[in-house]
Amino acid sequence: MKRSILLVGIVCFSLNIFSQTYQELSEQALEWAQKDSLQKAEELFRQALRLEPANPHNALLFSNIGSLQQRAGKYEDAIESYTFALNIAPRVVSILLNRATVYMEVGKLDKAYVDYCEALDLDKVNTEALSMRAYIYIGRRDYNAARIDYNRLLTIEPNNYNARLGLITLNQKEQKYKDALELVNKMLEENSHDAVLYVVRAGVEQEMNHLELALIDLDKAISIAPNSTEAYILRGEVYLAQKKKTQAKADFEKAISLGVLSTDLREYLQQCK
Template sequence: MRHLILFSFLLLSTTLTCAQTFTQWRDSLKTLNRQAALYPDSLELQLGKAAVNLQLLEWEDAIRTCNDILTKDNNNLSALYYRAYANNNLRRHELAKNDYERFVSMSPRNMEARLGLAYTYTKLDRNIDALNETSTLIELYPDSSIVYEARAEIEKNMKAYDAALYDLDEAIKRDPKNSDLFVSKVEILILLNRKKDAKNALDEAVRNGVPRGTLLEWYKKCK
């Protein structure tokens, strides 16, 4: 599911969205380790360590830290989320699924966890379950383009192209300047040999403010 992740875990946490270099993340980890040594019972510091481990792609270290946190606080949502994310990156999808399901059972309206669970279901070839998760998200967040895009990606993988096109149109209504949405739509239309419709979709994107230059490759494919 290319654009997700968005789905991809596009929304790990505010801790993970800070733009830092690899060296800066390393320095942050050293600082957190020193602080954690002084305050070993601080779950906040441990969560900070796990978040930085994820930024550094240190999946096993993140999992160990989350395990320690969950030993002290069995229902810590952040630790469950981080551990699921790390396990998915290690292709331990069943373990990731278990953590996401626990998270959702405690916080059923959380978009990020449900997106993560839907993604994990696709990795386990449980596309119907993934579809159900995204449908639930659409009920919860009907104004979100992200959840429509997520369902469209699953439908595309299932070759349910008409349904995917419908959901992409709904996503575009909510985020008309998102070039990725138009590209996803054009990909499907070209796959269906509907090149005229694909070109019309590109023209619509340009009218909505997407720079034409970013779409030249796709215009060529419509010829």
């Protein structure tokens, strides 16, 4: 689950707060960032930092540098920059969330968990932190904690998409298939053109061994979203369960053509021989 990366502009409220040069460099950096000139923007932010290394507003500059590095895929550098920002301003929720997102990108879920917990200590109704912490709980198989976070999220936003999907996943993992189907059916009543929901329902039906129903839903998902790799992979699994190896192989190969790594599907392809 990914977040948009926002750069924070620095507003000069008083000439006594910032030198003009510091302000100008910061504004120029933001302009270059908007043009996707990430290296130039980072260079300008660093020039501003060198001018006033003790300025408390440098937390924003470090955070912005982290965002640039995150956009460039330099995740370890981004973590370091966000950490510098948090050393100056440890109670800024947006920076905690940004660093947590990068931790998730590099697979450091335990560190991300700490940041999401700290964010929730500061902002108890932060929906992003609740959603992502619940996701981490599912990975840990702490389903009770995940359910608490999802339900808490739904008290804040009753129609939150991720929370509702999360509860479906929880019910599925706990083999509460009837509850899972009730939730996904309700969501499909509200939006019958959501390919993701058809894939989700097909997954529940697959586990219930309702393979024909699963195929109907997967065909529908693919008709709505022809590039859905998840739909092709799941349909390939269903075909394999039905001993339809030719159809299964075709779906797995289609998923690979859409960008899935062949190594990820090697075991399935071997079963198609």
